[in-house]
Amino acid sequence: MNFDILIDTPEHTVDMKSGLDTMQGASEITRVIAGVLVSGKVPSRKDHKNPIRTNLKKSFKGSYGHTFSLDVYDKELKKKFDDIGSKVFSELMSYFFLAAIYEDTKPLSIAAKAKLDELGEDVADSLLDKLRQTPLKSLHQIPERFNYTVKLRYRENAHDQTILAEANRTTFLKLIPKPSNKVINISACITRFNINTGNGRLLVVGDKETIPFSINIPYRDVKLDTKKKFTRNLDDNNGIHDNDKRKYLTLPSKTIKTSNGKIVKYIVTGII
Structure with a gap:
């Protein structure tokens, strides 16, 4: 597949160091997503002998x-890559970019959704964490330092390009979610x-999408009774899709939010 990276600069030139970063x-985002989709695994480090x-x-x-x-x-x-096809791969590129910057994703085609489901939530979450590290930070070097927009596009031919990701100063700020010290009670x-x-x-009562959480102290220090409350609630709700029939916990929690106020993670401080 062919791609291009377009930096919207009026001078048609860019700072060399930031431009190369x-x-x-863009290279790492493309390569990492492709590697995960064909292997089902997130690489722990960059391998120069990688076949992708x-x-x-x-x-x-x-x-x-x-x-x-x-x-x-x-x-x-x-x-495996050919079986995925350029259309589905392009859809999933856009999906993972938006999800990695904590944006609402666009509806996927049946084929793209099937591939995402095949990948599984654990691998998908690990991939997002991987993208939020060096790849997305590198992509945002030009937007962060010079306020130019960067577009990553699928290049079907010389005349037809599809924007898969658009990085700017706003998307850069979304990569740096801020924790709050205020504790709120959530029912989830x-x-x-x-x-x-x-x-x-x-899953918070009334929400449609699940949100990551962690516990505010090392897990080894959490009391066994508290650990069992988490696992028991997971077991009680296993296979139940009707929200009205789910069992909920009251969880005092701190929030981590993006620059636009979207909650992207809860830090649980206890169970009431």
Whole structure:
């Protein structure tokens, strides 16, 4: 697949260090998402021998831009990538970018939703965490420092491009959610829970989407009775899709919010 990165600068030139960092971010985002979709695993570190690589191509006229390709050098992985197809891959690129900056995602096609479901919530969440680290921070070097918009596009041909991600100073600020010291009581049920870390996801009464949570002290220090309340609530609600029939816990919690006030995580301080 061919892509390009377009930096909307009136001078058609960019600061070299920031420009290279931004292009590296675009490369990593594309490569990491592709690797996870074909392997079902999130890489722990960058591997220069990775069979999924991006290759820089030519620049083009207009605002500063460069084309690059995503290439798969392993037969088995190449077949898996071809089975996904460029349309579904493009949809999921946009989906993961928006989710990683805590934005509402667009509805997916049946094929893209099926691939996302196949990936599973745990892998998808790990992928989002991976993107929020170096790849998205690198992509935002130009928006952060010079306030230019950066567009990552799928390049079907020389005339048809589809914007998959648009980075600007606003999206940069969303990457830096802020914790609050105020404790509020929420009524929520546990939808996922890791018995080794104490992290999971919960659904607040009245909400449609689950939100990540963690406990405010090391999980090893949490009392056994409290741990069982989390796991018992998860078990009680297993397989129940009617919100009125779910069992809810009252959880004193602190919030972590993005710059526009959206809650992206709860830090649970206890159970009432």
